[in-house]
Amino acid sequence: MVSHNIWLRDHCRCSECFHPVTKQRLVNTFDIPADIAPLSVESKQYGLEVTWPAPAPHTSIYPWLWLQEHSYDPPARPKLENATDPEKVLWGSNIAQNPPTVTFEEAMTDQGLFEWLSKVDKFGLCLITGVPPTTEGTEKLSERIGFIRETKYGKLWEMTADLAMGDTAYTNVALGAHTDNTYFTDPSGLQLLHVLSHTGGTGGKTLLVDGFHVAATLKERHPESYTLLSTVPIPAHAAGDDGGIYQASPKSGYPTLSHDLVTRELYQVRWNNNDRSVMDHLDPKIVEEWYEAIRIWNRLLKSADSEYWVQLSPGTALIVNNHRVLHGRSSFTGRRWVCGSYIVFDEFKSKLAVLKERFDPDRVTADTRDPSSGSSVWSPAL
Template identity: 65%
Template sequence: MQSPPTVAYEEAMAADDRGLYKWLSNIYKFGFSFVSGVPATPEATEELSERIGFIRETQYGKFWDFTSDLAKGDTAYTTLALGAHTDNTYFTDPCGLQLFHLLSHTDGTGGATLLVDGFYAASIMKELHPEAYELLSCVRVPAHAAGEPGSLYTPAPPTGYPVLGHDAVTGELVQVRWNNDDRSVMTRLEAGEVEKWYDAIRVWNKCLTSADSEYWVQLQPGTAVVVDNHRVLHGRSAFDGKRRMCGAYIGVDEYRSKLVVLGEKFAPDAVLQATKDLPEANVNGRSIWNPAL
C-alpha cells in the first residue's frame, strides 16, 4: 500500500531495456505494476503497450480509447461499479496482460480502481474451505459475450473452464477465470452439486471482497497500470462525469517470451553462467543448456 510496484515511463521506454525488465519483473512477482509519468495521450500509451509485445485485437478493437458512452454492449462502457473480475472469460485463451491509463476525468468523481490478487484469495479459500476450493477447481463454468450484435463469443469447449485452473503436472494454480457478469447458465451441474457450487462461489466472493484482499487506488492521468489477467482481478467504483480511459490487451505468450529473453540478458541463471564459455554451448546467442530449452 505504501510503496506499490512502480517504474517510471522513462525507464520503461529506455533503449537498453533494463527498465522494461524491471517492469515485467514487477508484473511477474506482484501480478501488477504501475508506470508513472506517462504522457496523458493515447499515442504514448499505445507505444508503451507495444514495448511488451503485440497488442491483441478483439471485438473492442486493437487499442481502446473510450468513454462511458455505451458505444459497445459491455459494462465497461457505463458508469456502473464493477466487481472484481478477470477479462475474456468467454475466450478460449484470455489475454495475458491488460494495460489501463486514465486520460481524463472531468465534472465528476468516483471511478476508483480495484485490484485483487486472485492467487491470494484462492490460497485463503483453499486453507479455510478446501471442499469449495475443489469445486471451483473442477466445475466448468460456461461464459459468453453477446453485447455486440455482430458477435457472440463462447469458449471452446462451450462447457467452459473452471474458475481456478491448475497445471496438470505440478498441480500449481496457474490461472483465475472469474467474471460473474459474463457467466452463462450452469446447465451441466449434477443435481446434487447445484447448492454446493453456489455455496462455493459465495465463499469465493467473500474471499475476493474481504478488506485484506482489496487494493483500491484512485488513478490519475499520467499513471498507467498493467495487470496479469490470469492472476489479478480488477474492478472499479461507480462514477459520474466524463471519464476517458485507454488501454490494450497483450498476449500471455508475448509477455512471457519478453520476460524470459530479458532475464537471460539481465539476470542469467546458474546454468547460463556455468556454460557460457564452453565450446559450441551457444546457438544463435542462446545456451543449449538453458533449462528453458
C-alpha cells in the first residue's frame, strides 16, 4: 500500500488536527508543504506512527485497519463498473414469499429501528405491521427516521380520488411503476404509505419493482440501452396545480440511471414517463435508439418476474427507497383513503449510520470509538 506524504499529513486525526467533538478538520491543508517528508516512520502495534518536521514537530498515528480501508494505491474498493453495491439484495416478484417486515412496536425501539432501516437499506423497501390506522400513528412512525419533508403536497399528506391536487395519484386510475418527484432537483429519498381505509369498492393493489434489479437485467441483456439510460437526461415537470410549475434544475433533467463517479455504482433510479417533458435535446443520431431503450426498460419493468403486488390494508404501512424502488397501483373503486410522507434520504442515512455504530460497528470504529466524544474520528462515515 502506498500513501503520499501530503495525503498522510492532511489526514492526521489527532485532537490538534481534527476536532474530536465536531469531527471537522482543524489542520490547515494549505499550510502543508507540497514536498513534506517525515522525520521518522515507525510501525507500532496500534498503527503507523509518523513524525513530521518543523515549524513544530508533530506526531501522527494512523490505525492499520483504517489505512487498509482507505488505501487508494492499490484501491481498497475495486470499481464496480456500473454494478450495484454487493450488500444490496436485488429482488423480483419472488420477494412476495418473504417480504422484509418489522412491527410498529419494534420500530419504536432503537434496536428495532436499526433492523428496520437496515432492511430498507438492503432491500429498498419494508412493511411495518401493527401501525395505528391514523394520521397520528403514521406521522409518529415517519418521525422515527427523521424530519418529514414538506413539499407542495404538504407535510403528512392525505390522498383520495378527488383531484385535490393536480396529480394522477389523486384519481382512481391505475398507475404504472414510477419514482416520485422526478421534477424536483432533489427527489425525496424515502416514501412512506399507509392505507387508512378503503370502503365501498375493490382494487388499489400496490405495485413495487426493484429498479436496481431491472437495471442489472438491462445491463446484462441490452448494454447499449443501459448506456443510453445512464447518459441521456430526461426533463420533467409538475404543472397540474394553479400557481405551481415545477422543473428540476438543470432544465435538461437527469438520466434514468445515475452512478457514483468514482465506483461507478448505480445509486439512483429516476423514472416517471407521465411527468416527462419535451425531449428536444436529443442528438438526432440517437432518437430511435433512445426510444427503443426506454421501450425495453418499460418491458422489463412490466415483466411478471419484476412485479411485486401487495394489497395494503389499515395497520400495515409501507416504506420504499424512492431512489431505487418504483411503485404504482391498480385501479380501484370506492373510497380509498391513503396518507403518507416523504423523508429526506440524508436523514435516513444519518440515522442508520448512527445506529450501526451502536449495534453493528465496523472493526475500525469498534477499536477506536471514544464514547465521551460520540462517533470515532476514524469512522468510515468521515
